[in-house]
Amino acid sequence: MRSLVDIQEEYEFLEGDERYRLLIELGRELDVMPDALKTEATLVRGCSASVWVYPTGDAGKLHFLADSNAAITKGIVALVISAVQDRPAEEVAAMDIHAALEPFDLKNQLSSNRTQGVPNMIALVKEHAARIAAG
Numbered sequence: 001m002r003s004l005v006d007i008q009e010e011y012e013f014l015e016g017d018e019r020y021r022l023l024i025e026l027g028r029e030l031d032v033m034p035d036a037l038k039t040e041a042t043l044v045r046g047c048s049a050s051v052w053v054y055p056t057g058d059a060g061k062l063h064f065l066a067d068s069n070a071a072i073t074k075g076i077v078a079l080v081i082s083a084v085q086d087r088p089a090e091e092v093a094a095m096d097i098h099a100a101l102e103p104f105d106l107k108n109q110l111s112s113n114r115t116q117g118v119p120n121m122i123a124l125v126k127e128h129a130a131r132i133a134a135g
Helices: 004-013 016-029 071-084 089-094 097-104 118-134
Strands: 051-058 061-068
Touching: 004 016, 004 071, 004 097, 016 071, 051 071, 051 118, 061 071, 061 118, 071 097, 071 118, 089 118, 097 118
Parallel strands: none
Antiparallel strands: 051 061
């Protein structure tokens, strides 16, 4: 998975529909999430599309599997995941993920129904990281 910095450099160079294409491409790069993990327990609430996030790994290195049934939403999910993927739980728990995503200006680039679930997804990721970091 690409780093958030690499994605940002490419994203800033693009405009309009090209940014949508990049998001769709990012979504395709996510690790495959087995259908068996797409349950009520892994469903992110408040998203207009279905979004699932499944945490794996340990305190030293968190890893998330994620998926969505909508291509652009899946790309947004990939952006969030790229900010935290394979980092220590303590670092993710303390991280300001909203600030890390600010350069992408998602609220102005995408319709509100595509971004409404982002805070819930970030909260889920941070809660899991905090629980793992606390041991």
